[in-house]
Amino acid sequence: MFWAAGLLYLGALALAQHDYQRTFAANHGQYNEGLFTPAEDLSILSETEFTTLSHPEFPRYSVRVKKSQFCDETVKSYTGYIDIEARHLFFYFFESRNNPDKDDVIFWTNGGPGCSSSLGLFMELGPCRVLDANGTKFHPESWNSNANIFFVDQPIGVGFSYADYGEVVSTTEEAAKDIAAFVAIFFENFSKFKGRAFHMAGESYGGRYIPVFAAEVYDQNKKLVEAGMTPINLTSIMIGNGITDFYTMIPSYYDMACTPASVAPILDISTCTRMKQTIPRCKKWLKESCVDQLDAISCEAANVFCSQELSAPFFSSTKNPYDISRDCEGEISDTLCYPVTKHISSFLDRADVRSTLGVDPSITANFSSCSNDVGSRFYAKLDEFHPTHHYVSALLDRGVRALIYVGRNDWICNHVGNERWTLEFEWNGHKEFSVLPLREWSVAGKKAGMTRSAKGLTYATIDGAGHMVPYDKPKEALELVNRWLGNQDL
Numbered sequence: 001m002f003w004a005a006g007l008l009y010l011g012a013l014a015l016a017q018h019d020y021q022r023t024f025a026a027n028h029g030q031y032n033e034g035l036f037t038p039a040e041d042l043s044i045l046s047e048t049e050f051t052t053l054s055h056p057e058f059p060r061y062s063v064r065v066k067k068s069q070f071c072d073e074t075v076k077s078y079t080g081y082i083d084i085e086a087r088h089l090f091f092y093f094f095e096s097r098n099n100p101d102k103d104d105v106i107f108w109t110n111g112g113p114g115c116s117s118s119l120g121l122f123m124e125l126g127p128c129r130v131l132d133a134n135g136t137k138f139h140p141e142s143w144n145s146n147a148n149i150f151f152v153d154q155p156i157g158v159g160f161s162y163a164d165y166g167e168v169v170s171t172t173e174e175a176a177k178d179i180a181a182f183v184a185i186f187f188e189n190f191s192k193f194k195g196r197a198f199h200m201a202g203e204s205y206g207g208r209y210i211p212v213f214a215a216e217v218y219d220q221n222k223k224l225v226e227a228g229m230t231p232i233n234l235t236s237i238m239i240g241n242g243i244t245d246f247y248t249m250i251p252s253y254y255d256m257a258c259t260p261a262s263v264a265p266i267l268d269i270s271t272c273t274r275m276k277q278t279i280p281r282c283k284k285w286l287k288e289s290c291v292d293q294l295d296a297i298s299c300e301a302a303n304v305f306c307s308q309e310l311s312a313p314f315f316s317s318t319k320n321p322y323d324i325s326r327d328c329e330g331e332i333s334d335t336l337c338y339p340v341t342k343h344i345s346s347f348l349d350r351a352d353v354r355s356t357l358g359v360d361p362s363i364t365a366n367f368s369s370c371s372n373d374v375g376s377r378f379y380a381k382l383d384e385f386h387p388t389h390h391y392v393s394a395l396l397d398r399g400v401r402a403l404i405y406v407g408r409n410d411w412i413c414n415h416v417g418n419e420r421w422t423l424e425f426e427w428n429g430h431k432e433f434s435v436l437p438l439r440e441w442s443v444a445g446k447k448a449g450m451t452r453s454a455k456g457l458t459y460a461t462i463d464g465a466g467h468m469v470p471y472d473k474p475k476e477a478l479e480l481v482n483r484w485l486g487n488q489d490l
């Protein structure tokens with residue numbers, strides 16, 4: 001979910017009236033970058049207790065991992081925390097249904113900022129889904145069909161992740177430090193996966209998270225090698241309906257609401273005309289205040305202006321911002337337009353479920369799909385207004401492949417904006433990529449969407465899907481991922 005755009009953009013509209021409360025990042029010291037000795041076969045772990053794994057040389061990192069036989073009876077699964085000093089990141093890990101000893105490893109995070117990856121797990125691509133009050137149901141099109149996969153609640157303050165002394169994370173760059181430590185520790189303790197091809201995937205605000213996280217993991221490899229450890233075999237990034245470049249996304253709200261880019265125009269002509277006339281001013285202001293250099297006050301003002309002119313008209317409609325082909329179900333602040341999210345929260349509130357998962361007993365509050373506190377902190381830091389596409393070019397230039405896929409009916413992180421930045425940004429394959437026409441790609445002989453691909457970068461749309469592609473189009477999404485993991489053309 002790109003919660004920030006939906007709600008914090010609206011929050012931004014209220015800036016003028018409210019004294020917006022800013023939360024500045026707490027300083028956290030440098031982490032000890034050290035690492036770990038390998039774990040043995042994890043399947044010996046207990047189902048009732050955590051096994052604490054730690055390395056004598058690095059006492060401030062540890063792993064509390066628990067075998068949690070739930071969700072997918074056909075594979076080994078684990079849940080637990082990776083502890084980075086006083087910061088505790090909760091994860092779910094499922095081995096592959098195919099060949100855990102050979103298959104690649106996928107890291108998954110949802111967006112927000114502030115939303116739990118349990119949404120991705122139980123609503124979209126996990127081995128089981130929680131779609132009603134009856135609990136988990138086996139999901140045949142899970143992304144662990146051909147890969148080992150973990151889902152992380154991040155940053156701290158999201159889902160079941162927490163910190164001991166009120167530490168907070170307010171930017172993607174800070175979050176990336178915890179994630180890189182998490183990944184290093186994970187592979188040290190789940191040592192049979194060491195050196196395995198590793199893919200970092202995310203959705204929505206993941207379009208900002210994933211390139212920064214992957215870059216941190218890539219850069220960290222030098223330290224791992226110096227410490228005599230196996231580097232992380234970072235192979236690709238995958239971004240679904242991402243917000244990677246705000247500068248192309250914001251003007252595209254016009255295209256989505258006022259042209260047949262996905263469905264027939266939904267706003268009236270007079271509103272659309274006004275929006276169209278505003279685009280040059282919005283772009284100029286954003287470019288001067290957020291892109292060429294980031295001037296916090298002016299960038300925020302530009303965002304308020306652009307939101308009022310280009311996003312607010314959409315929110316006056318009844319349409320679902322995550323899928324303009326349908327109306328929002330429930331209040332967006334309550335259901336995120338998808339009542340299924342309520343079932344997931346209720347499931348994660350069950351005492352027996354928390355016990356199975358090994359949720360830390362200090363977490364007593366009701367489960368919250370998305371943390372407003374985390375979202376507000378990122379907004380106060382204008383985290384979104386940082387040039388994330390530079391990370392994507394740097395990764396591509398170093399041979400890390402990138403898949404940018406977009407459900408075609410999403411408004412909030414739409415295909416128009418995503419196509420624009422992928423065509424415009426600078427990288428060593430820009431020339432080859434940007435001249436390619438889109439072509440159809442198919443699943444089982446049926447058109448699934450459009451794509452172009454060159455030099456390690458693939459852009460693809462999925463017809464009939466909104467923001468959460470694997471929720472709307474599970475078969476197509478799995479096929480997309482399988483072909484990507486197999487390094488095949490779509």
Ligand SMILES: *[C@@H]1O[C@H](CO)[C@@H](O)[C@H](O)[C@H]1NC(C)=O
Nearest residue numbers: 130131132133134135137343
């Ligand atoms: C739960 O499962 C039962 C039995 O399959 C079914 O009758 C019932 O409708 C389900 N409940 C919900 C809320 O879907």
Ligand SMILES: *[C@@H]1O[C@H](CO)[C@@H](O)[C@H](O)[C@H]1NC(C)=O
Nearest residue numbers: 194195196197198233234235
């Ligand atoms: C990384 O993964 C790729 C793809 O599976 C594999 O070919 C390569 O040998 C791996 N590299 C290392 C250093 O293990």
Ligand SMILES: *[C@@H]1O[C@H](CO)[C@@H](O)[C@H](O)[C@H]1NC(C)=O
Nearest residue numbers: 345346349350364365366367
């Ligand atoms: C937690 O959820 C339950 C059940 O929905 C509700 O009755 C209770 O008031 C909630 N507690 C808090 C602290 O919000």
